[in-house]
Amino acid sequence: MIGTLDAKIPHGPLDQKWRSHRDHSRLVSPNNRRKFEIIVVGSGLAGGSAAATLGELGYRVKCFCFQDSPRRAHSIAAQGGINAAKNYQNDGDSVYRLFYDTIKGGDFRSREANVYRLAEVSNLIIDQCVEQGVPFAREYGGLLANRSFGGAQVSRTFYARGQTGQQLLLGCYQALCRQVAAGSVKMFPHTEMLDLVIVDGHAKGIITRSLRSGKMHKHAGDAVVLATGGYGNVFYLSTNARGCNVTATYRAYKKGALFANPSFTQIHPTCIPVSGEHQSKLTLMSESLRNDGRVWVPKRKEDRSKPPGEISEADRDYYLERKYPSYGNLAPRDISSRAAKEVCDEGRGVGPSGRGVYLDFADAIKRLGEGTIRERYGNLFEVYEKITGEDAYKVPMRIYPAVHYTMGGLWVDYDLMNNVPGLFVIGEANFSDHGANRLGASALMQGLADGYFILPYTLPNYLAGQMGKRPSADSQEFEEAENEVRARIKKMLDVGGECSLDSIHRELGLLLWDKCGMSRHAKGLREALVKIPELREKFWREVCVPGNGEDFNQSLERAGRVADFLEFAELMCADALARDESCGAHFREEHQTPEGEALRDDENHAAVFAWEFQGDGQPPKLDRELLHFETVHLTQRSYK
Amino acid sequence: MNFHLRVWRQPNAKTPGKLVDYRMRDISPNTSFLEMLDILNEILLGRGEEPIAFDSDCREGICGTCSLSINGEAHGPDHPAAVCELYMRKFRDRETITVEPFRVGAFPIIKDLVIDRTALDRIVQAGGFISARAGSAPEANSIPVPKHEADLAMEAAACIGCGACAAACPNGSAMLFTSAKVSHLALLPQGHPERESRVLKMVRVMDAEGFGNCTNTYECEAVCPAEISASFIAKLNREYARAAIRRGAGE
Numbered sequence: 095m096i097g098t099l100d101a102k103i104p105h106g107p108l109d110q111k112w113r114s115h116r117d118h119s120r121l122v123s124p125n126n127r128r129k130f131e132i133i134v135v136g137s138g139l140a141g142g143s144a145a146a147t148l149g150e151l152g153y154r155v156k157c158f159c160f161q162d163s164p165r166r167a168h169s170i171a172a173q174g175g176i177n178a179a180k181n182y183q184n185d186g187d188s189v190y191r192l193f194y195d196t197i198k199g200g201d202f203r204s205r206e207a208n209v210y211r212l213a214e215v216s217n218l219i220i221d222q223c224v225e226q227g228v229p230f231a232r233e234y235g236g237l238l239a240n241r242s243f244g245g246a247q248v249s250r251t252f253y254a255r256g257q258t259g260q261q262l263l264l265g266c267y268q269a270l271c272r273q274v275a276a277g278s279v280k281m282f283p284h285t286e287m288l289d290l291v292i293v294d295g296h297a298k299g300i301i302t303r304s305l306r307s308g309k310m311h312k313h314a315g316d317a318v319v320l321a322t323g324g325y326g327n328v329f330y331l332s333t334n335a336r337g338c339n340v341t342a343t344y345r346a347y348k349k350g351a352l353f354a355n356p357s358f359t360q361i362h363p364t365c366i367p368v369s370g371e372h373q374s375k376l377t378l379m380s381e382s383l384r385n386d387g388r389v390w391v392p393k394r395k396e397d398r399s400k401p402p403g404e405i406s407e408a409d410r411d412y413y414l415e416r417k418y419p420s421y422g423n424l425a426p427r428d429i430s431s432r433a434a435k436e437v438c439d440e441g442r443g444v445g446p447s448g449r450g451v452y453l454d455f456a457d458a459i460k461r462l463g464e465g466t467i468r469e470r471y472g473n474l475f476e477v478y479e480k481i482t483g484e485d486a487y488k489v490p491m492r493i494y495p496a497v498h499y500t501m502g503g504l505w506v507d508y509d510l511m512n513n514v515p516g517l518f519v520i521g522e523a524n525f526s527d528h529g530a531n532r533l534g535a536s537a538l539m540q541g542l543a544d545g546y547f548i549l550p551y552t553l554p555n556y557l558a559g560q561m562g563k564r565p566s567a568d569s570q571e572f573e574e575a576e577n578e579v580r581a582r583i584k585k586m587l588d589v590g591g592e593c594s595l596d597s598i599h600r601e602l603g604l605l606l607w608d609k610c611g612m613s614r615h616a617k618g619l620r621e622a623l624v625k626i627p628e629l630r631e632k633f634w635r636e637v638c639v640p641g642n643g644e645d646f647n648q649s650l651e652r653a654g655r656v657a658d659f660l661e662f663a664e665l666m667c668a669d670a671l672a673r674d675e676s677c678g679a680h681f682r683e684e685h686q687t688p689e690g691e692a693l694r695d696d697e698n699h700a701a702v703f704a705w706e707f708q709g710d711g712q713p714p715k716l717d718r719e720l721l722h723f724e725t726v727h728l729t730q731r732s733y734k
Numbered sequence: 735m736n737f738h739l740r741v742w743r744q745p746n747a748k749t750p751g752k753l754v755d756y757r758m759r760d761i762s763p764n765t766s767f768l769e770m771l772d773i774l775n776e777i778l779l780g781r782g783e784e785p786i787a788f789d790s791d792c793r794e795g796i797c798g799t800c801s802l803s804i805n806g807e808a809h810g811p812d813h814p815a816a817v818c819e820l821y822m823r824k825f826r827d828r829e830t831i832t833v834e835p836f837r838v839g840a841f842p843i844i845k846d847l848v849i850d851r852t853a854l855d856r857i858v859q860a861g862g863f864i865s866a867r868a869g870s871a872p873e874a875n876s877i878p879v880p881k882h883e884a885d886l887a888m889e890a891a892a893c894i895g896c897g898a899c900a901a902a903c904p905n906g907s908a909m910l911f912t913s914a915k916v917s918h919l920a921l922l923p924q925g926h927p928e929r930e931s932r933v934l935k936m937v938r939v940m941d942a943e944g945f946g947n948c949t950n951t952y953e954c955e956a957v958c959p960a961e962i963s964a965s966f967i968a969k970l971n972r973e974y975a976r977a978a979i980r981r982g983a984g985e
Contacts, residue, residue, distance in 0.1 A: 236878025
């Protein structure tokens with residue numbers, strides 16, 4: 095296997111790489127920082143924390159988000175918690191263990207050096223958030239509480255009820271507000287990035303459209319930071335917010351940025367099952383529920399329509415506990431999701447659609463009392479009741495896997511910089527730390543690590559050589575990029591067809607869920623690769639996008655995003671097909687162990703697959719970054 | 735289920751708006767209110783009419799984007815919930831349902847049901863934060879916080895920033911919103927160094943944005959999807975008085 099990509103990982107022992115890299119990175123002096131303008135796209139945990147921190151350091155920052163306020167970025171919906179290696183529970187945790195669990199959880203498809211750094215800075219994040227006033231759960235003595243999460247045998251997850259993402263995001267939103275007031279950050283809400291501008295090979299600006307007025311703007315900067323989240327909405331139904339999209343990262347890809355592991359998508363095991371055709375999104379029930387809930391289905395198919403209370407203990411199959419006795423209900427997400435699919439495929443799934451399994455709290459309520467369960471998960475039970483009309487204190491919840499998070503993203507080196515110099519990618523938008531499967535409570539950790547504690551050290555490494563090189567936003571490259579965007583919008587409005595956007599998007603979603611979802615095989619992926627271009631042609635022939643581009647036009651916003659999904663989906667399937675092994679969430683049916691677990695092929699696939707755009711209608715070019723494991727020993731993941 | 739919808743349509747801030755009637759047929763009771771509007775928009779598209787502009791994002795009650803008044807009630811009849819968590823089974827068959835944007839002077843209408851709530855961001859920018867530079871924080875467990883106070887701070891911090899409190903208030907007051915942030919940060923030891931300047935600045939900007947004052951009607955608490963208690967407004971008043979007196983005394 096040949097890999098040409100160099101992640102520029104510092105030399106030296108694993109636990110000293112980050113320190114020594116910081117010691118030798120270039121700096122920008124305080125009085126020079128205000129001469130640099132940094133563009134940050136996205137205001138979630140990664141973008142918000144990066145914009146705030148860069149503002150604190152004295153850079154001039156422009157921060158963009160498509161929501162009407164930075165406080166509404168989708169990080170806000172994260173429920174369960176954030177990991178850190180504090181070892182407050184005295185249960186044997188350490189930076190090394192957090193690192194090891196994360197790299198093993200990712201099925202050995204992430205970079206050792208990045209993951210180790212993530213584990214190292216995890217403790218600083220908790221310190222920072224507490225100081226900002228994040229009201230983490232506490233014990234009676236006033237010290238911080240922890241809970242356990244999937245894929246770990248220690249309790250290292252910090253949480254704020256079932257609203258950890260909200261509280262962390264509000265912490266960084268408030269830090270951002272402070273910088274807006276101080277004048278170091280200028281906020282552009284309700285504004286969408288529609289293209290990246292490259293000048294002399296460097297990322298030096300973006301083209302945006304105000305969603306309120308429809309006006310286009312050219313913004314020049316010394317560096318561009320993309321923190322635009324994941325692309326789970328390519329599946330139409332996912333736990334993502336309605337607005338989440340791939341446009342910013344995909345536009346960067348089309349300008350030459352490598353896209354890594356696009357097929358690595360996480361299907362979360364505990365979501366409320368699909369109920370009807372008009373459903374617009376799926377709702378997650380936090381993984382933390384698996385601490386106290388037991389997952390089961392009836393042993394016999396015939397029992398699947400019986401009320402759960404009428405199925406005796408002896409007739410229930412607690413399949414996670416049976417198959418993975420040491421992790422039980424806390425087996426990692428990819429494994430739990432596939433196990434749910436398996437029992438439903440066998441015809442033992444529950445609920446009207448037969449695509450559901452029980453998550454039962456009866457034992458925990460008996461053991462701890464309803465009050466304790468209410469205190470731990472009350473708001474989640476309320477959400478469940480609102481959506482399904484059922485009381486989960488009395489009857490077990492019904493859950494089913496749903497698309498949740500995307501491990502793939504733009505390729506970045508150790509400095510979080512893409513192959514396009516000056517383009518930095520952080521948070522879910524990059525591919526870097528979760529390998530082929532993300533463990534619970536790791537996304538919040540990564541977003542904040544990137545924004546608070548990594549980018550502020552690595553960005554100057556690039557900026558130090560860029561003094562005075564910021565182009566004017568009136569230069570030709572900006573004109574061209576804006577004209578391209580305008581032409582594209584016009585083309586979309588001119589289709590004038592009769593087919594609704596949602597119907598095309600829904601069709602794409604079903605196709606991907608079927609062919610590139612929880613399990614994949616070469617034949618299905620090839621079929622998808624034939625059908626996606628057909629669907630894309632249908633879009634450009636028949637879609638109906640009303641209104642015009644010079645106005646508030648939600649149909650147009652969504653049409654642009656769906657158009658990008660229709661191209662991106664092909665890249666996803668190409669990646670899934672090229673990765674001829676199973677690993678983590680990428681389960682190729684051709685490659686499994688006799689027990690039905692993912693079977694890796696380390697000899698030929700211990701690599702990051704990074705794709706380079708070759709022009710419309712041309713197959714993308716595959717580059718590889720070989721993953722070198724110096725510290726951990728690659729093993730078959732076992733959670734038995 | 736069948737419904738008769740009356741929806742506020744307004745092309746932009748400068749043009750007057752009006753209620754427009756729509757008939758909805760065969761809606762499943764398990765459809766969410768916003769999904770019903772999605773269906774209506776598909777129908778409008780099919781008829782060559784302009785879809786209704788309305789805002790939503792997470793559709794699970796946490797981002798605070800959705801902002802509809804239904805039959806005059808902010809977020810509709812199923813409290814506590816944001817309108818994205820409202821399901822049609824909560825309505826009667828053949829009911830007439832009036833849908834309007836949140837009506838608050840400080841939230842100008844952008845289009846149809848979409849409003850501009852940046853005034854709330856400006857209240858937070860005035861001082862709704864703890865000045866803690868990244869990298870400067872002490873060890874997280876070095877300052878214990880009594881569980882009761884941490885829990886109370888969390889209750890205040892749960893605000894989703896939707897603005898329903900101001901929409902429900904006869905005075906268009908944003909005091910529940912402001913009090914939640916002031917209380918959250920005043921209850922924690924980390925928030926104490928800026929406790930006084932914070933409340934004074936936030937209240938000043940709240941007033942300058944054109945929000946009204948509290949006259950204890952408790953409509954805000956009744957519609958709040960995050961169940962923020964109106965007793966935080968009492969705390970805001972105490973915090974404000976305390977700060978004003980200490981400032982007045984030259985401290």
